Amino acid sequence: MISIDRPTADLGDVRVTNRAVVLRHVRRHAPCSRADVAAHTGLNKATVSSLVGELIEHGLLRETGLTENRVGRPATMLVLDGARYVGLGLRVGADELVAVAAGLDGDPVLTWRRAFPAATAGPEETVKALAALTRRAVTRIGADRTVLGLTVAVPGLVNPDGDVPVAPTLGWRGVPLAASVRRALRDPGFPVAVDTEANLAVLAEQRHGPYAGTADLVHLTGGPVIGAGLISGGRLLRGGRGFAGDVGHLPLAADGPPCVCGRRGCLTALLGVDAVIGRLLPDAGPVTDHLPEIERIQALARAGDEPARTGLTEIGRLLGQAVSVLAGLLDPDVVVVGGHLAALAPWLLPAAHAELAARAPVPPGVRLEASTLGSAAGALGGATAALATVEAGRLPAV
Numbered sequence: 001m002i003s004i005d006r007p008t009a010d011l012g013d014v015r016v017t018n019r020a021v022v023l024r025h026v027r028r029h030a031p032c033s034r035a036d037v038a039a040h041t042g043l044n045k046a047t048v049s050s051l052v053g054e055l056i057e058h059g060l061l062r063e064t065g066l067t068e069n070r071v072g073r074p075a076t077m078l079v080l081d082g083a084r085y086v087g088l089g090l091r092v093g094a095d096e097l098v099a100v101a102a103g104l105d106g107d108p109v110l111t112w113r114r115a116f117p118a119a120t121a122g123p124e125e126t127v128k129a130l131a132a133l134t135r136r137a138v139t140r141i142g143a144d145r146t147v148l149g150l151t152v153a154v155p156g157l158v159n160p161d162g163d164v165p166v167a168p169t170l171g172w173r174g175v176p177l178a179a180s181v182r183r184a185l186r187d188p189g190f191p192v193a194v195d196t197e198a199n200l201a202v203l204a205e206q207r208h209g210p211y212a213g214t215a216d217l218v219h220l221t222g223g224p225v226i227g228a229g230l231i232s233g234g235r236l237l238r239g240g241r242g243f244a245g246d247v248g249h250l251p252l253a254a255d256g257p258p259c260v261c262g263r264r265g266c267l268t269a270l271l272g273v274d275a276v277i278g279r280l281l282p283d284a285g286p287v288t289d290h291l292p293e294i295e296r297i298q299a300l301a302r303a304g305d306e307p308a309r310t311g312l313t314e315i316g317r318l319l320g321q322a323v324s325v326l327a328g329l330l331d332p333d334v335v336v337v338g339g340h341l342a343a344l345a346p347w348l349l350p351a352a353h354a355e356l357a358a359r360a361p362v363p364p365g366v367r368l369e370a371s372t373l374g375s376a377a378g379a380l381g382g383a384t385a386a387l388a389t390v391e392a393g394r395l396p397a398v
C-alpha cells in the first residue's frame, strides 16, 4: 500500500517532514537553487543547506552545475537524482504482465511487457511469473542501483494486507498476493506491496505526464472491469475498507445489458472492453486478446463506418454520464481515462464532453482527457508507490 507519513511534533520527525518538503519543491520546480527552495518553502537557508547536503549525500538530489544569472552570486541548480534508487512496479493484466522500474526523477530504467494469461494461469502460476520477472528486473537494474520496493498492480479489490478478496477480470477470489510474492522471492531485501491498478494508475498520472501535480484527479481504468483511482486534495482516497473507487457496478441504465454481477446496466456492462467489443463487433464472439479487436474498431472509425461511429458516440455519451456522477461527487480538475477508453478517445470524448456539458449541476471546469501513459500506467504507479517512504522524507536504510 502507499504509505503516508504522519508527522508528529518529534524533532526527528520534523526533519523527515522538512526533507519531504524539499523533495516535493524540487520535484515541482526543478531545476531550482537552494535559495529558491528556502524562499518558497518558508524553511531558513541554513536548514535548507543542511537538508540538501544530506539529500545529495544519500543520492536523492544532485547538482546540475547549471547556474542562474541573478543579482548577486550565480546559484547551483538542483534536480531529483534517479541514479541510485529505483522502485519496481508490476502490473497483472488480463493477458499480460508489465514491469516498470523508475527512479525518483520518474525516468523509467526499464519497461517490459510479457504476454501472460493470468486469468487462465491462476494465482499460483501468476505468483511464480511475477517472482521470475522481479528477479530478472533486479538483475537488469544492476548492482549500482538499489531497489527500494516492489508494488504489484491488480485489477480487483485489494485489502490493506495486500490480499485480493476478488478480482473478476482474473477470476481470482481470496488470494493472499503480497504474502505469496514475498514468499516466492525468499526475502528479497525490499518491501512487497499490492494495490489496485486504479489506485496506482492515478498515482502515476499525478506524478508523471501531462497531469502531474494535479491535486484533484480521477483515473478511470479501461479493461474488462472499470475501476476508478481517486485523488482528492492531493491524497489518494481509499475509503473505510480500502475499496473506494470500485465503481464498476455503478448502475447507469436500469434496462441496460446484463452484467457479470447478475444485474443490468452497470458501468462495466456498458463501458468495459468486452461490452464495447460486443457492441461494435457483433461477429467477434468471446475475445481473449482485446488489442487486435480494439484496433479493428479504430480502423472502422477512421474509415468513417457509420454503425461504428454511431456506436462509439453512444458509448461516449454513457461515459459522459458516468463521469458526471464522479464529477458531482468529487469535483476533480481532471478525469483521465485509460486502456481501451483511451485508445478510442478520439471518437468517445466529443460525445462524452457534450454529455458532461449538458448535465447540470456538474461542477464547471472538469476536464475529461485520455491517458498518455498507456498500459504501463499501473506498473509505473507501482514503481512510484515503492518510493513513497523516501518521498515522505525517510532516508533509504541501505
Ligand SMILES: [Zn+2]
Binding pocket: 248, 249, 259, 260, 261, 262, 263, 266, 267, 268, 269
Ligand atoms: Zn455489474
